[in-house]
Amino acid sequence: MNNEINPWGSTDIQDYSKLFQDFGISPFEDLIPTVPKPNKYIRRNIIFGHRGYGKIIEAIKNNEPFAVMSGFMPSGHVHLGHKMVMDQIIWHQKMGGDAFVGIADREAYSVRGSSWEMCKEIGINEYILSLIALGFKPDGHIYFQSESDKIMNLAFELGVKVNFSEMSSIYGFSGNTNISHTISALCQSADILNPQVEDNSGP
Incomplete structure (x- = not known):
């Protein structure tokens, strides 16, 4: 097993x-x-x-003040597992949290081979519209990773702190893993760090 x-x-x-x-x-x-x-x-x-x-x-x-952050890879239809995560984000937002949602199009492109056009279409029509329909408030933050310079800059800074051996032990990367795949993992770490930076009223 x-x-x-x-x-x-x-x-x-x-x-x-x-x-x-x-x-x-x-x-x-x-x-x-x-x-x-x-x-x-x-x-x-x-x-x-x-x-x-x-x-x-x-x-x-x-x-x-506190924040809630999660993200979705726009590579397919929204399912019940996604809805459970969306419900959690929205509940925390209603309880006073600053809500952040990252649409992980860089991950979908590098890991699943989805086109940028498909990432955009699925990200909007499946995930963003579903979040809004379920009650996500407009004062929250929804963004595509590929369109956020802040996320890419944070990912670059995080990349200085880790090496490929550490990334491989965490994510199971091998010699066949494309470099963009590893960068997408750093982008996810940047997503988590983003609510904590000073620009977002973090510590």
Whole structure:
């Protein structure tokens, strides 16, 4: 059985306790009683692990600034798994979070071979329109990675801090992996860093 976990495949996980230990994940069920107005995914234990989410709960309770960030690769139709993520983004936005959504067209182009035109069409008609229909507020941030100089600049800065060996151990890259694929992974790290920079009222 393949126990390797990477962002571009699926793995049948048999032992979540080991996964929690390896990645420093804590059970979410202990936090459920403290979450203000928990959504259905929290109430039903569909969300079952976290790292440091207590800080978000405190921010919600005290009306302090926090951000929620996720992204979607525009290479196919929106499915129920995507909707679950969208619902989480929108719930956090309603709870006071500054919401960021990255449309990972660089990843779709370099990993799935999607054309730029297809990335744009799918990104808008499938993902952005779905987010808006589900309740994403206009004060949130939705962007295509390829159109964001800020994301590319952050990815470049992050690239100075890692080497190919480290990237390979994290993402499973090999000698056959194209360079743009590795850059798209740095762009995802830049997506995560973006809400934390000073321009976005980060620390």
